Amino acid sequence: MEREKLKEILEIALAQGGDLAEIYIEERESTSISCESSKVERINSGIDLGAGIRVISGESTAYAFTNIVTEESLKEVANLVSKAVQGAKKDINLDFTTPKPLIDFDIELRPDKVKIEDKVAKVKECDQAARSVDEKIKQVSVGYGDVRQKVTIANSEGVFVEDERIRTRFVCNAIASDGNNIQTGYTSLGGTRGFELFKEREPSQLGLEAAKRALLMLEAQPSPSGKMPVVLASEAGGTMVHEACGHGLEADLAQKGLSVYAGKKGQKVASELVTVIDDATIPYKYGSFRYDDEGTIGQKTVLIKNGILEEYMYDKLTALKEGKKSTGNGRRESYQERPIPRMTNTYIAKGKDNPEEIIKSTKKGLLVKKMGGGQVNTTNGDYVFDVAEGYLIEDGEVTSAVKGATLTGNGPQTLQMVEMVGNDLGYAIGICGKEGQGVPVSDAQPTLKIKELIVGGTGGVGDKKIVRDFKIKRI
Amino acid sequence: MADKDFRRLGLEVVAKAQKLGAEMAEAFLLNSRQLSIQVANQKVETMKLAEDRGLGIRVFRNNRLGFAFTSDLDALAIEKAINQALANCRYTEEDEFLTIAEKYSAYPELDLYDPQISDISVDEKIRLAKEIELKAKNYDSRIKITERAGYDDSQYEICIVNSQGLEAYYHGAYCGGYSLVVGEQDGDSQTGFGMQYEVKYKDLNPEKIGQEAAKRAVRLLGAKTVKSQKAPIVLEPYIATSFLSIISPTLSAEAVHKGKSFLANKINEKVASTLVTIIDDGRMPGRVSSAPFDGEGVPTGETVLIKDGVLQGYLHNTYTAKKDGVKSTGNGVRGSYRSTPEVGSTNFYLANGDISPEDLIKEVDRGLYVTDVMGMHTANPISGDFSLGASGIWIENGEFTYPVRGVAIAGNLKEFLLNIDRVANDLTFFVSKGSPTLRINNISISGS
Numbered sequence: 037m038e039r040e041k042l043k044e045i046l047e048i049a050l051a052q053g054g055d056l057a058e059i060y061i062e063e064r065e066s067t068s069i070s071c072e073s074s075k076v077e078r079i080n081s082g083i084d085l086g087a088g089i090r091v092i093s094g095e096s097t098a099y100a101f102t103n104i105v106t107e108e109s110l111k112e113v114a115n116l117v118s119k120a121v122q123g124a125k126k127d128i129n130l131d132f133t134t135p136k137p138l139i140d141f142d143i144e145l146r147p148d149k150v151k152i153e154d155k156v157a158k159v160k161e162c163d164q165a166a167r168s169v170d171e172k173i174k175q176v177s178v179g180y181g182d183v184r185q186k187v188t189i190a191n192s193e194g195v196f197v198e199d200e201r202i203r204t205r206f207v208c209n210a211i212a213s214d215g216n217n218i219q220t221g222y223t224s225l226g227g228t229r230g231f232e233l234f235k236e237r238e239p240s241q242l243g244l245e246a247a248k249r250a251l252l253m254l255e256a257q258p259s260p261s262g263k264m265p266v267v268l269a270s271e272a273g274g275t276m277v278h279e280a281c282g283h284g285l286e287a288d289l290a291q292k293g294l295s296v297y298a299g300k301k302g303q304k305v306a307s308e309l310v311t312v313i314d315d316a317t318i319p320y321k322y323g324s325f326r327y328d329d330e331g332t333i334g335q336k337t338v339l340i341k342n343g344i345l346e347e348y349m350y351d352k353l354t355a356l357k358e359g360k361k362s363t364g365n366g367r368r369e370s371y372q373e374r375p376i377p378r379m380t381n382t383y384i385a386k387g388k389d390n391p392e393e394i395i396k397s398t399k400k401g402l403l404v405k406k407m408g409g410g411q412v413n414t415t416n417g418d419y420v421f422d423v424a425e426g427y428l429i430e431d432g433e434v435t436s437a438v439k440g441a442t443l444t445g446n447g448p449q450t451l452q453m454v455e456m457v458g459n460d461l462g463y464a465i466g467i468c469g470k471e472g473q474g475v476p477v478s479d480a481q482p483t484l485k486i487k488e489l490i491v492g493g494t495g496g497v498g499d500k501k502i503v504r505d506f507k508i509k510r511i
Numbered sequence: 512m513a514d515k516d517f518r519r520l521g522l523e524v525v526a527k528a529q530k531l532g533a534e535m536a537e538a539f540l541l542n543s544r545q546l547s548i549q550v551a552n553q554k555v556e557t558m559k560l561a562e563d564r565g566l567g568i569r570v571f572r573n574n575r576l577g578f579a580f581t582s583d584l585d586a587l588a589i590e591k592a593i594n595q596a597l598a599n600c601r602y603t604e605e606d607e608f609l610t611i612a613e614k615y616s617a618y619p620e621l622d623l624y625d626p627q628i629s630d631i632s633v634d635e636k637i638r639l640a641k642e643i644e645l646k647a648k649n650y651d652s653r654i655k656i657t658e659r660a661g662y663d664d665s666q667y668e669i670c671i672v673n674s675q676g677l678e679a680y681y682h683g684a685y686c687g688g689y690s691l692v693v694g695e696q697d698g699d700s701q702t703g704f705g706m707q708y709e710v711k712y713k714d715l716n717p718e719k720i721g722q723e724a725a726k727r728a729v730r731l732l733g734a735k736t737v738k739s740q741k742a743p744i745v746l747e748p749y750i751a752t753s754f755l756s757i758i759s760p761t762l763s764a765e766a767v768h769k770g771k772s773f774l775a776n777k778i779n780e781k782v783a784s785t786l787v788t789i790i791d792d793g794r795m796p797g798r799v800s801s802a803p804f805d806g807e808g809v810p811t812g813e814t815v816l817i818k819d820g821v822l823q824g825y826l827h828n829t830y831t832a833k834k835d836g837v838k839s840t841g842n843g844v845r846g847s848y849r850s851t852p853e854v855g856s857t858n859f860y861l862a863n864g865d866i867s868p869e870d871l872i873k874e875v876d877r878g879l880y881v882t883d884v885m886g887m888h889t890a891n892p893i894s895g896d897f898s899l900g901a902s903g904i905w906i907e908n909g910e911f912t913y914p915v916r917g918v919a920i921a922g923n924l925k926e927f928l929l930n931i932d933r934v935a936n937d938l939t940f941f942v943s944k945g946s947p948t949l950r951i952n953n954i955s956i957s958g959s
Contacts (some may be wrong), residue, residue: 072769075606079599081579082849083588084565103582113560120558120633156602175770211770211893218894261957292551293656294693372561380913411886415693415700420886420900442886442898488929 037061041107042190043130045089048114050067050192050294053123054093055356057114058191060329061087061105062371067147068181071159074167079152084482086371089113092353093123095257099374105508118178132196137326137333143202145231147182154231155180158206158239165243166210172217173247178239180204182230189331197331203322204233205465208242212250219256219439221249222424226322226465226476249425252437259426259441259491261375262372265401266443267394268431273464274479275407277384279419280447281305281312282479285339285347286365286377287354289414296417296448297345305345306451309387312340314349316364318379322465323380323477330375337363339382340451351377369473376471383480391483393458396432402441402491403427403434407464417447417459444490458483512957514668514680517542520584521672524568528593529674536674537611539806540566541848543667546633550640551657558633567848568596569611575600576609580849608834613841614676618810619794620802623683627712628664636662639688639717646721647690647705651729656693658702658891660721663687671808679808685799686712690719694728696808699736703727708799708942727882731902734914736958743878743932744954745871745906750881751946755789755859757890757897758790758924759944762789762816762853763842764831766892773895773925774822782822783928786864789817791826793841793857798942806845806852814840817928828854860945864934868948871935873909879918879956880904880911895924901956918958927951 045435049057064084070077085108088101098120100113106431113330147155166176173455185350186386189197212219223246227233268276284295291298297305306312316334325334338346350358351366354377366375395403403426410421423441427434461482521538528536545561556931565582566589577600581592644660664686671679687708694701705723709715720896746754761772774782783789793811804810807829815823827835828843831854844855872880881903890897902916 074605076602077576077604078851079577079603080851081582081592081595081599083579083583083592084849085581085583085588086563096555097557099557100562102562103564103584105561116560120560121555152598152602218891220891220893292658294658372563374557375560409889411888413702413885415702418885419600422887422889440896440898442889444900 037107037190039132039196039273041389045110045114046128046130046190046192048111049089049091049118050128052116052121053125054091054121055123055126056092056192056352058189058330059087059110060371061188061508062185064183064185064241064370065148065179065289066183067140067155068179069155069159070177070179071163072177073175074163076156076159084370087484088371088374089117090374091117091121092356093121096121097353097374101171101371128192129194130192131194132190133194134196135333136411138335139324139326141228141320143230147202147204147230148184149222149274150231158234162208162239165240165364166208167245169247169507170212171252172212172472173189173210174213176243177209179207187329188331189327191331195331199327201228201325202230203228204230205322206233206239206242206244210246210250210255212247214254217254219250219253221246221253224465227320228321228322228324243481251351253439256437261491263490265398266486266491267398267401267403268484268486269403269405269456270391270462270481272404273462273480274355274466275344275410275421276450277312277382277481278468278479279412279421280445280450281340282379282382283412284414284417284447285349287348287350288377289358290348291354295414300345301347303345304343305448306340306343307454309339309457310340310343310451310454312382313333313338313385314365314382318381321381321463322476325380328364328366329368330362332362332364332366334380335364338431349377349379351375367475368477371476373473376473378470378475379468379477381462381478381480383455384484385463386459386482389456389458391458391460394458394483394485395429395434397456398429398432398485401429403429403440404443412447418444419447420444441491450486450489453487454484455487456485503510513609514523517668517670517680518672518678521670521678524566524589524593525672525674527590528568531593532597533572535571535611537569537807538566538672539845539848540670543665545663545665546636547661547663548637548640549659550637550644551642551659553644565848566592566708567845567850568592569851570596570600571609571611572597572600574605574609575603577603579852604889608830610833611673611675612677612809612829612839615808615810619678621794621796621801623681623710623801625684625711628684628686629666629954639700639715642717643688643690643721646718647692647725648911650722650725651694653694653729653732654692654725655695655697658691658693660690661688667763670892671804671913673808677808679804681803683802685710686715688715688717690721692728694725694732696732699732701728701731703729705791706941710797710799714887730904731882731914731916734902734916737915737956738959739957741953741955743875743950743952744956745875745878745880746949746951747852747880747882747948748937748948749941750884751861751949752941752944753884753887753897754927755861755944755946757887757892759856759859761892762825764825764827764835767825768831768834771893773893777822778824780822781820783820784931785815785820786934787817787820787928787931788815789860790815790862791842791856791859795858798858798940800858805841805843807839807843809839809841809843811841811857815816826854826856855924855941858940858943858945860938860940861934861947863936863938863947866933866935868937871933871948871950872906873910874933875906875950878906879915880906890924897922897924918956920954920956922954
């Protein structure tokens, strides 16, 4: 669509007044491959084209979208939206300029230039590697997906952005059974990259690892339960930071009083060993981008610094409410949704301790080597997540594997109880769900020692509600 | 788009796919309009209008399946999608059971379109959303925050055309309201929700939706934990339906074929208490998940899955049915035009028993009435194991006493089904899953 036409559409959208009008045009091409029982069952391709128009006026937002991306249709949608919110007319700036991003991505192998058979080969390679490990591996499912998303974003503050995002992901789930017991193991890989993603790790490695984890859990003993010290290994991924504080630091929840961290800027909310950062500018990570879905440049935001709450994550709407600037966290699943504040790549910064020393310092406790999915009630900070791979620590040594552990805790309490922070950092990818919108994220943490968490049982949790739940799904 | 335009486009797509080399082809077309209104503090916070349309195409060649979709219905985009689907089916596995639906002479007649949903003005719908919020806030002074309250509706038309001569079309609509509020007292805060989705606009009851949310938010304020013990639990219908959401995928023939169901190879065996009858019924009158046909054009129907505790069969689409030598149960479910039809449930419910929920509770000496669980998505459909955080209300001598939080209930779905020892007569649907109040005996409750 030509720039002049976009200007006309924005003017129509603001015809009845309003603080901000925005157009978001998206064209998404995707491919997904799924393999189960060693059969490539589905290869799906898709073209999704649509545009959404939003007008913000004070506390109200009107949003409409259509799949018919023509000048006529968009003008009609703009007209519809303009009638839904009314407000004072403001000065608008339609001298479109494009902000310069802090990061760029070089895509070596664009997914649309890679043959389907090459993608299928990666899937089969992973399946075979997983199955070759042991006869007890009864089922393996492998999924590959790539997305090429072209967006055009223009708003009445004069922002005009055209961007292309390319993401690739890969996941393997292995099921092991010895006749009585069934256990699963999963691995995943993903990034804002093309087919060169597999230079990070080969599919066969991912298959082996998933199979070995399932087999290990088959031999594992049931997890002990009760309060105990917990060491979260860096490779465990960042589910804890995502659930324990990430969601509660999203500005929409904080502003509505729906976060345990609401109104706590400048206050101590964590051990001084803890610094939490959200950073969209880490090269090639799954939650990285040049621009967010409102055309704001992706940036690095220190959320908690040495235990003190510094900043929330803002999109334009929440920033407007406080008269400040967006932190570049306005994201949406697609043109079908309005943007809301979301995490990108969220992590606890490295500390000084040697990971081995952290384990040695633990007399009796649980070592978490891989975390599964999680869920949080942001209102009071209670969270829960699964342990996909866990071990006992006895007298500073890692001993037997344990299965079926879940960890429950309270976000602020857990962050206060961080006693040691390793000098390492490990990432995991996921699709984070909020208000029904899934967006790609990654999260990370160093090896952490937490004074005590509730293992196995779920004492301390139990009050949440269902409709609003923030789950991270490990893909 | 009108019925005949949709059919014409579907026929063109199928003919084009066949011309380009498909042995069998199927076009799925969807066109929908949605409105959602969210209010907070008696002001419209968000109003969303959506128009979504698109095409999903399945092609078959040499017993291989390829799929592609497009939301762009330009001739060029459609041709690109057909070619992509054909390219994809060169690399999928050969499978002799892959098929499409045959032509059907008739479909169930369902009243799924209430013209009021489109006739009623947006202003009136905004008023309804505000009323929901007001009813929640006015119910109790401890209701302090509205996270969301709102009204949604959707009007849609679906058309399926395939190369077996199948041409099916219907249109429908639904509407609903919801409320999500926070109650506060002495530093404790609890959330509660209420929702209702209906085919008929006049059936929406804003007062009930609002009050339900408020009741849920305040009833757990000041909750405490209980001692660890074995005791019966009573599940209110909403919680019982969240268990059914984990059980329904294990009744899909696809999960059974792949060894991913704890109910595999158990037909004609007792898998649940004799009080348990579980049914999937895609043509239930007045339900928002009802439709004359599924995502492949197969007529929907009533499938009794578990009868008096005995497993009768599984849910099928055309593929799993051909594999098992049975007929599709009309459970080839599509999320949208963006995905292939996979085995799924429609209106999935546990049938009523004959005791009132009040009498059921009166019979409990000591036990937990469960109103909320956390971590349901971590339950394992293969092994059946679950471990959940729970909260609710303690029952003592058949009476509700104090609210409880911070306990864990753990167990296995197999035992869960077998240990249901009371089924009440208050079947309640939450969108597509329904259950009456249930009592489960002898559950480990871990608390302090």
